[in-house]
Amino acid sequence: MSRTSPQPAGKDAEAAAGRRGFSRRSLFTAAGTGGLGLAAGVLAGSSLAGAREAQAASDAVAFHGAHQAGITTPAQDRMHMAAFDVTTTDRDELTAMLREWTAAIEAMAAGREIGAGGATAGDYEAPPEDTGEASDLSASHLTVTVGFGRTLFEQEGRDRFGLAARRPAALIELPHFPGDALEESRSGGDIIVQACADDPQVAVHAVRNLARIAFGRARVRWSQIGFGRTSSTSSAQTTPRNLFGFKDGTANLKSEDAEALAGHVWVSGAQGGEAWMNGGSYLVARRIRMHIETWDRTSLREQEAVIGRTKREGSPLSGGKEFTAPDFALQGSDGPLVPADSHVALAHPSRNGGVQMLRRGFNYTDGSDSLGRLDAGLFFIAFVSDPRTHYVPMQATMARRDALAEYLRHTGSGLFAVPPGVPEGGYLGQGLFEA
């Protein structure tokens, strides 16, 4: 946001200063240390400016890079995800939107308001360029990750934007899995936007402003709030609990394991796919409703047998601590200590040809249904290098055999090709449109 925008006519000097052109974070800092008077001083060029920038950076995640942020970034606690359908039929309008999104995401990730005008400093007779509800909040580790759905490339046989030939082979139509109860209004979409942040208002602000920018070119198809992360993506994070009360994601890929990421998360030229996807990944989204009322009436013994881990510590039932490798061969008095149909047994890499996923899901609660049951569960998100090898086989096995499956219902689904990161001056998906 420009700090040199012209000063609009204001009702008094302070109000005018308030409209002038702070960065989002600079206003926040000023408010915390004495209010607008100080902020005006900062604007006038005081030496606090440097300190302010440093503070802004302290909880900002870098936007530019080889990969998009929000994949190996340590999982933030809150999420707002939205799938968009493109409404324009004009390729140039679509790329113009992606350029505008790129600029907006770059600003928001840095903790700044969007545009030269921001929330209040633009043309006083025009709508503000930023909607303002995050103006007092810091960057909050916001990451916004964008991907493309299969329908963007081709829909009902139509090559909508001249992209059909560039659709990666890995961007398949996911098969129907046993137990799927997918709702059309919670599934699919031409473009996915995953906004994650420490503060939910910052994530909601990001999605809302991208939807505003998209006006006339794309519109929200579905969106989902996730209130608590269910996976760690860094070994520095503790393992959170899902709504079954169990630790979730103990065996998740960690961002420190570069070799595993290269093999299981990032698309590389060695795979022989579309070059524009190199450095990208595939995002699998599944809205998994949990039958928590049924679960809550299940004995502790049954719950632990279904998961294959203890509830308190998250240790494998074969013994040890949370991060002890499960011993599937260890026998108890009536079979393996870790039951063969337990979740940990069926999901384990050793049972899935060694494949691993980077899981990045969230707990959700969306009110209650007509029977008074909470509509709650896990919004599953995983990043994989190829869903054909890294998601479909495992899910097919789990849907058929997992003891947990009877407590779950998949109500939404999406698969998206997440392009690589954006270099300075570039825009999201540029490699797809400008080959």
Add this chain to the structure above:
Amino acid sequence: MSRTSPQPAGKDAEAAAGRRGFSRRSLFTAAGTGGLGLAAGVLAGSSLAGAREAQAASDAVAFHGAHQAGITTPAQDRMHMAAFDVTTTDRDELTAMLREWTAAIEAMAAGREIGAGGATAGDYEAPPEDTGEASDLSASHLTVTVGFGRTLFEQEGRDRFGLAARRPAALIELPHFPGDALEESRSGGDIIVQACADDPQVAVHAVRNLARIAFGRARVRWSQIGFGRTSSTSSAQTTPRNLFGFKDGTANLKSEDAEALAGHVWVSGAQGGEAWMNGGSYLVARRIRMHIETWDRTSLREQEAVIGRTKREGSPLSGGKEFTAPDFALQGSDGPLVPADSHVALAHPSRNGGVQMLRRGFNYTDGSDSLGRLDAGLFFIAFVSDPRTHYVPMQATMARRDALAEYLRHTGSGLFAVPPGVPEGGYLGQGLFEA
């Protein structure tokens, strides 16, 4: 949760210790300082126990008191509210549920798991007494506030529980206001539960466990997640922003103002109502959907004129800073600087016979509708001593005249009598049932 519950047969000593009987908080503390090994040491009676209790207390809100917590408690950032319909017809079953709720709320507010067994230390062949998803989380300033709806006292002419004669006159049926578009499935309810916390998972855990305890006696009618507070209830808090991007609740009643609370929030014997409500309050809940797409296309000038305050600072348009009193008489070139139909003008106590409310609302986002518009807005919550004088007249005026009304639609509504606080050994609503 008892620390002397018998040790269950475990797969190994550590796993058994994990199931033994930590307080919720003690486990959290242990996890933060070296894991289960240390926790087992703590259990064995180390001197860390005292420090642990102190830490547990540091973010716990006292449950017992003259008033229920969650009213003047400094507004937490996250909320889960649920309205229940009572399904039993047996008064004793209803009071038994309220006793069980009281014990559960007391435990959760202190950061403990529910029941003697907690999440993992009870009968291994029975469902756990606590669902466990908050087991690693602190008390997080959890407050759970309970109130009774009009239908609990009498429904379709039936005196369901022998309470009809005790229904307070102030527990009216709210009138229809212009612009109301209330949905039955988001309105009313026999009992309301407001759970607020710093961590949304703690608030969700509270509602989910009360719903579990209610099984067979009451069930959830509707529930609502609020992701960000929109009011300050303490002068130590900064004023947050609503989804219109404006500071909200600048003129809110503050918990430090005991005289105003006595006059506007707490029910007292001087009002001549039902004695069981003395020390209680009335909770007004309104789900207010905001037409944010329309708002976002409105000029900054129009937005500020509609609100009557500047967007950046929240100052009245008559000048000054956020907390400067608005001057409704001050004229500009075309009328009052604070427009007469602005939100601040119509909501101001000076225009409403001096009445004030303690507002405690939350921003919400519940996905998107079939037109791709975000279903987002303000979940309005206010506590007042009498809704007939402190809510209905103001809302009637605002619904008719407020310039903001065209951007709003009320889609849910509820009014509940919130009984006073619970003394040691008592239970929620005891004064109503045992007069």
